[in-house]
Amino acid sequence: AQRVTQPEKLLSVFKGAPVELKCNYSYSGSPELFWYVQYSRQRLQLLLRHISRESIKGFTADLNKGETSFHLKKPFAQEEDSAMYYCALKNQGGKLIFGQGTELSVKP
Amino acid sequence: DAGVTQSPTHLIKTRGQQVTLRCSPKSGHDTVSWYQQALGQGPQFIFQYYEEEERQRGNFPDRFSGHQFPNYSSELNVNALLLGDSALYLCASSYTPGQADEKLFFGSGTQLSVL
Numbered sequence: 001a002q003r004v005t006q007p008e009k010l011l012s013v014f015k016g017a018p019v020e021l022k023c024n025y026s027y028s029g030s031p032e033l034f035w036y037v038q039y040s041r042q043r044l045q046l047l048l049r050h051i052s053r054e055s056i057k058g059f060t061a062d063l064n065k066g067e068t069s070f071h072l073k074k075p076f077a078q079e080e081d082s083a084m085y086y087c088a089l090k091n092q093g094g095k096l097i098f099g100q101g102t103e104l105s106v107k108p
Numbered sequence: 109d110a111g112v113t114q115s116p117t118h119l120i121k122t123r124g125q126q127v128t129l130r131c132s133p134k135s136g137h138d139t140v141s142w143y144q145q146a147l148g149q150g151p152q153f154i155f156q157y158y159e160e161e162e163r164q165r166g167n168f169p170d171r172f173s174g175h176q177f178p179n180y181s182s183e184l185n186v187n188a189l190l191l192g193d194s195a196l197y198l199c200a201s202s203y204t205p206g207q208a209d210e211k212l213f214f215g216s217g218t219q220l221s222v223l
Contacts, residue, residue, distance in 0.1 A: 004150075043112075044151070044198065044214040086150050093164045094205045096141070096212065098150030 002027050004089050006099035013077050014107050021072040021102045023061075023087030032090040033070040035061055036098070039083045047072075047085070057081070077106045109135045112201050112215035120221045121189050129184040129218045133201030140182040141212070142174060143198040151198055157182050158205055186220075194222045 003026040013019055025031055035047040048056045050063040050070060061072045070087060087099040113132045121127050133140050139158045143151035153166035157176035171187045180201075186193055196219050200212040 006150075009148075043216050046211055049211075088150075094139075094156060095153045095164050095166065096143075096151075096200075097153065098143075100148075100150045 002089065002091055002097050004087050004097050004099035006085075006087055006102045008102045009100070010103045010105065012105045012107065015079055016076050019072075019074045019077045019081070019104065019106075021085050021087075021104065023070045023072065023099060025068050025070065025087075025089050027068075027089055027091070029092065031063070033061075033063055034088045034090065034096070035059070035070075035072050036086045036088055037083050038086070044086070077104075079106045079108060082106045112199055112213050114197075114199050114215035114218050116218060117216065118219045118221075120223060122223050123189055123191060125189050125222075126185065126187045127189060127220060129186075129197050129199075129220070130181065131184070131199030131201075131215060132181045133199075134213045136203070137201035137213070138180050138204055139202045140176060140180065141200045141202070142182070142184045143200065144168070145196040145198055145217070147195070154184070156205075163205065189222045191222050194220060196220075 005024045033050045036044050037047040038044045059074045063070050084101050086101045089097045111134050115130045141156040142154040145151045154168050155165045156163045160176045173185045176182045196217045198217045199215045202212050
């Protein structure tokens with residue numbers, strides 16, 4: 001079965017604290033994984049994808065095939081990082097499978 | 109470039125009715141995907157259109173159908189509406205499947221309420 005699991009519905013941290021949003025996947029094959037973000041009153045947008053191995057807005061994510069995880073990390077959270085974060089897996093046909101999302105709240 | 113545009117933004121229907129939602133892709137994109145997002149859930153893939161054909165389909169009944177026009181715009185049709193169809197319907201566009209930069213751009217969605 002192809003599935004993406006985000007175990008935390010809400011993650012609350014203080015500004016300057018490290019952040020890790022968890023994502024686990026189930027997929028038989030080589031997965032292509034993404035993190036999408038939705039800021040308040042904005043449309044869903046791509047944050048980063050594992051094939052690019054890039055850092056966007058200080059966020060990074062490493063694909064761990066052994067643990068079937070793609071956790072999103074940032075060393076020092078900012079208030080503007082508060083948003084809904086969705087982990088997604090793309091199958092060979094191009095279909096994106098999303099997790100349920102984690103709401104990140106960064107308090108001042 | 110206005111990006112992906114969807115219409116209408118909000119819609120209220122009653123059970124049993126039919127609804128049509130519309131989507132115009134981002135300039136240069138030829139592939140359109142539709143997603144249903146229920147409250148508190150992540151988006152769920154409905155289907156994808158490329159070259160005016162349905163290429164992939166998610167786990168949705170035949171009441172959900174679509175169409176893509178020669179200008180790449182797309183429609184999502186839902187027949188015999190149920191209360192459970194109430195959701196935000198998102199359209200996303202991208203370049204041709206299989207191309208290197210197959211990044212999805214999402215519209216703002218159509219909020220459908222079925223009473």
